Amino acid sequence: MQANKSQIADLIRTVFQFAEANRQGQARMYDAVRLGVLRLAVEHGPLRAGEVAERLDALPSSITRHIRALAEAELVNTEPDPADRRAVLLTATDTGRAELRQFLDVGEQVFGAVIAEWSAADVVTLTELLARLTQDWERHGPEQQQAARKRNRPFGWSQG
Template identity: 30%
Template structure:
């Protein structure tokens, strides 16, 4: 077995486990009943703007039924709203509510400050390289994910 790949697998598993805990804390700071995957969905909507359910499901590689359950919770918590799709009168788009959008931006700013503090001892070039490598890994994973 390739020792370098073993290190990547171990470190990715640890990073994902820690990131999950971090996301859970962030989700709870937005709303105590919010689950971590739903927080990630809110961040995606903040980055990408209103989107159809099928587009969001495709972006996350999940089925519409799975996503619909999360969206129901987000609508009940008044974090997401449905709006008519301007390109198709029969469809709707999902959008953050105004207060949710503001709160997500605040939480993300706090998260960036935490990352900045964690990485403060790293040379700027290392931080940049790390971001590039993570981006490359995400792009690879996007190519092989099941649709």
């Protein structure tokens, strides 16, 4: 049986509330874009700065600023791309890798404390459902958003 409109609205509201609470908590603790740049450098480096901007859906000038700050903190190295000397390749340093690992460990401790009263089965169930939601969103979300834009007038207040 499919979810009804009220159940879908409840899910949307709950997801938005969680996302906003998480965003606010993150904003108080660290710069999410800077963390994204470091994480990409650790997990996928060496990368061009333009590729980092594309993967994070961020402005190249913003990414350049974050890369500069990470390089000054000795968390990443930058060097000219041998294939295109105008481009910069980004790689994580050992210090950057250690910093990311420590950050992730702290995040696991915080999240673990938040869900400390949950059963293992509840954690597994939520993980599976969120993975399924993420996969379905990646598979169907963009096309459904595009179709909705065609069916409805744009919301002027939401345009950046």
